[in-house]
Amino acid sequence: MRLINAVAAVLLPVCLFSSTALAGKADDTLNIAFSKELEHVDPYYNTAREGILLGGSVWDALLYRDPKTGDYVGNLATGWTWIDDTTLELTLRQGVTFHNGEPFDADDVVFTLNYVVDPKNGTKSQANTNWIKSAEKVDAFKVRIHTNGPFPAALEYLAGPIIIQPNEYYTKVGQQGVALKPIGTGPYRMDSVEPGKHFVLKRNDAYFAAAKPKAAIGTVDIRTVPDANTQMAELFNGDIDLVWGVPADQADKMAKMGKFQVINAPTMRVGYLSLDAAGRSGAENPMTDLKVRQAVNHAINRQGIVDALMKGTSAVINSACSPVQFGCEQAATTYAYDPEKAKALLAEAGYPQGFAMDFYAYRDRPLAEAMIGMLAEVGITAKLNYMQYSALREKRIKEGTPISFMTWGSNSIADVSAITSAFFRMGGEDDARDPDVAALLEKGDSSVALDERKTAYTKALTTIADKAYWVPLWIYSSNYVMGADVSFTPTPDELIRFYDISWK
Amino acid sequence: MLKFISMKLGLAVLVALTVSFISFILLYMAGDPAVSIAGEGATAEVIAAVREQYGFNRPLLAQYFEWLMRALSGDFGMSYYFKTPVSDMVAARLPVTMTIGALGMGFALVLAIPMGVLAAAFPNSWLDRLALGIAVVGQAIPSFWFGLILIVIFSVNLGLVPASGTRHWTGYILPMIVLGYYATPAIMRLTRAGMLDVLSADYIRTARAKGLNWRSILFKHALRNAIIPVVSLAAVQLGFMFGGSVVVETIFALHGAGFLAWESISRNDLPTMQALILIFSMFYIGFTLLADILNAWLDPRLRSG
């Protein structure tokens, strides 16, 4: 009998003896794991979600969007007005200091904005900042931002990823110095950085706390633990207090154990297949044929995958954007799961026997494999190429890919310009290269009138659906698993505000 | 002796140069680094400018020699991914790899040598069979699977050690066992074979006949002779271990050089990959050289060969 128990332990671990009480409440330290090695702590030099989390904790943006009401409130700025279609004037908050004591004023704003838009500096967050033309100092606490054409979504960006760096310090140490010792105004200061590996945040007791509260927990200790299982093993041991993005299967099991809080919350993240309609990965590419793209749309059983593999509040989408975003009309043209129709379409397109092609993905391998299985059912033999995000992105920008399974969290910006425009306005990852769609999106991005924007976006999204440039798949939900004594309420923007977390 | 050392040294340098050339060429084929450096959305002119600026348009050999010269002075360029000097990053990560390598080797020696000696002292006994069993299992057990199973048992079910990381010294225990067990079979077999040879030698028989303490014969006289090849094997194995730490570091999320290598490979971070392949090779070459010299010093007959 004992032998059977021992065998069972290896086959079906049930966590008989694990303890959870070791968590960080005793020493007021919240232990957290990042899945990804963050390439740079300066939010302008990475495109990772983890970077946005650090950005909101260590730095401040000019505005802040209250996650409960969705309203913009002043943060480093106290007031703002559009002087004309392309000039935004902001009044800045007085009496704010950076963690190193440097006082905050207009010079910091002007320096930061002009620095990030200068291509010489090679910042990676162009998608968030390329609407800015320049910034100009009016007086010590007043600045003007000039935009490249009308850009109504400006406030959303100014409330999100665009954080303000200290100009004197930044000029002195450069981005390499900032990589090791970043300085901001935020509710936490960066206590130590081991690049890509370990970050320790300490509460900024002198925080001005206008829009964001003072941090509740004294220390946030962040380590990079790439493997989701290892993260959970550490959660069992009490070495980690909070894990997010836990796959549905594991979250189910954790919830059943009854020792952890498991919360499923919707996110803005969208999954999609990008099809190489423009033929960048090869002119004979079957994906250049509309019928083939429609066949791919019909071949994927999105609802089946959502029900079986994703669960929670995940849901199927039909447009190339997230339903919570402004302008995201759910398209009229939808493609129901219909393998027979897919086969017929392939035959019409001249591929009665199907064809073979490369399929690229960078996350959610089981989902990718499930889709590959479905493509195989209709005769498309897709060979999976699983790469890291940065490598895949580079490849897509350089030479394109026939099919890529991608996801996009829109940097938590609740506006279609953050996703549809990012991918269909002839940018590096635009696989459609459709000038009509690009023109419509440009119109939507630059119109000031809301209904004008909406009309333009709807038209663009309709074309995208009709031409089947993407297979819009689903919105993700995120599973948060935390120790019993952690108090945290997830928000739909998937941003974990460390300063909002407290102990029970 | 001096001649022997300088000959071996010269050979080692030649091997090192060849290896460096291979690792340079191998990664040179990976594609145009200018595109990666120029970044997303870069125009053709920008890419051309980068190519000019970094000298990617020069002949391959010229680039190789420049890379080599800078590498010799410890400058491996900037990581494409982290935008920090590769040498700083590698220097920060090597200690972890060296620690688990050394611990793993320590574990292997502590397990393998006594077992090998006992197996030889009592051939065909249950001890010998046990030693053989440990060796055969060690050869066949895939280290990544072994590591996972150990995590399940000792970390998750028993909660004895952390599942990952090195914040606490206990975090080194499982990686040490996994990496060490991997090197155990070869060392144990060699110890056993060496001891069997020595024990059949005349002077041992004489010593036994004279009634000398068996244990002191075994561990003092016999082992001293049998250990020579084991030492050199251990040095070579240590070199292999550093290269093989990729798997172990990945499983236990140890941020060492092996893990960095794996991550850099999947991130297309060429300068980091080149540096790491070269450095791991250098370790192997260094340890082999050390083993050769040690052998020659312990056993003068080898010097001529």
Added chain:
Amino acid sequence: MSNIPMTEAATITAPPSPARLLTRKALRHRGFLFGLVVVGFITLVAVFAPFLAPHDPYKQDLLARMARPVFLGGDWKHILGTDALGRDYLSRMLYGARVSLMIGFVAAMISAVIGTTLGILGGYFGGKVDAAVMFIVSVRLALPATLVALAVVALFGGSLTVVVLVLGFLLWDRFAVVMRSATMQVRQMDYIAAAEVLGASLPRILWKDVLPNVMNALIVIITLEMAHAIILEAALSFLGLGVQPPTPSWGLMISEGKEMLLFESWLITIPGIALFILLLAINVLGDGIRDITAPEGRN
């Protein structure tokens, strides 16, 4: 990755013993018998996988995911349960045996050809040729095999062919070292000198006289390197840079099952044990062949 050429090389000499003696020794060698039976069994299973597999190993069933195996309370429809995509685990294990054996065998053959050629050349000619061979071997040994394999697969993409070729081109060192010393010993034998005196052509001497004499050593190393290639393939696939899904490879299955490591660890235990048994059997078989073909009096 044991590297003990010195001792291995020393055990191979002497012309082969009469067949009957060999058979008698083989039948008394329990390790050899065990290895032979297990490897033979797994080979048969691999060859006849299409007939033995109860289901299509690629057929997904999202409504029957991670069904438990029979011995953990599952039903007989899926004897070893199903994986995270509802594919029959037993069928994937059977097809996975093909992948492992095929990769192991082909990679070992490629390395055997490279290593043996180099080794025999070095051992027969000695001098400068030998020095050159030893230099190439040193360079190869200095390259960290796992890292280079990972890098090459990352560059050229993971496929069965790439993995087999990479492993084949990386694992020939032991062949070269052992073949070299074996050839050196054979070289000194009288009949080689006789053949030379008789004016036999060099390829003929190498092929007809030298190769048969080093054959025993060769077979032993082929088995050991086969195990080595199988374990490396599994490690590469485990790291996601080997055979690509949905091809069933035991290493890949462990990698996929790892997702549920903490809850359904039978998903990694089953392919892990299979891999372990196969490697154990191959190694024991190799050791057995060495013992049996070794001249009397040596162990």
